[in-house]
Amino acid sequence: MGSPSPTTAAIASDWRTQIQPGGRERVKDELFEKSMRIFVQHHHWLPGAKVLSSWKQxxxxxxxxxxxxxxxxxxxxxxxxxxxxxxxxxFPTKAPLPIVDSHSFYDSTN
Known part of the structure; x- marks a missing residue:
């Protein structure tokens, strides 16, 4: 019954153990949403489900x-x-890139 083991002490002092449940998910969701807003403002088009899934990852x-x-x-x-x-x-919103034809972007024959 002495002092806690180093592993227990290290875990107790690790800031990661103090994060509220769901806190990281909220951060991930906000990071994704902000980055997508920047993307859409810059490129002026909404990506498809495949691109959204990749971007989320x-x-x-x-x-x-x-x-x-x-x-x-x-x-x-x-x-x-x-x-x-x-x-x-x-990706400043003041000087967006030209709109790219999404069909040519996904065409694997190029």
Missing amino acids: IMTDLEEKIYREANSEPEYMTTIAKNVLIMETE
């Missing part, structure tokens, strides 16, 4: 990487916010 992977590498919850949230800011500055 990319945003999930990004969140997972940030979550694993963060040393604290504030660092986690700050890094998420910085990534959204990067997306906003990389």
Whole structure:
């Protein structure tokens, strides 16, 4: 009955154990929604289900990487916010790219 084992102590002090249930899902959903809003404003077209599914996976992977590498919850949230800011500055809505014909984009014969 002495002090807790190192594993138990490490788990108790890990910030990840303090996150509210569903908290990460809300962050993932918000990251996806904001990134899609930026995409649509920039490209002026809505992607199909296949692209949406792929984009959702990319945003999930990004969140997972940030979550694993963060040393604290504030660092986690700050890094998420910085990534959204990067997306906003990389894809400004003032100078959109020309609209791409979605049929030629998915044509595998090119």
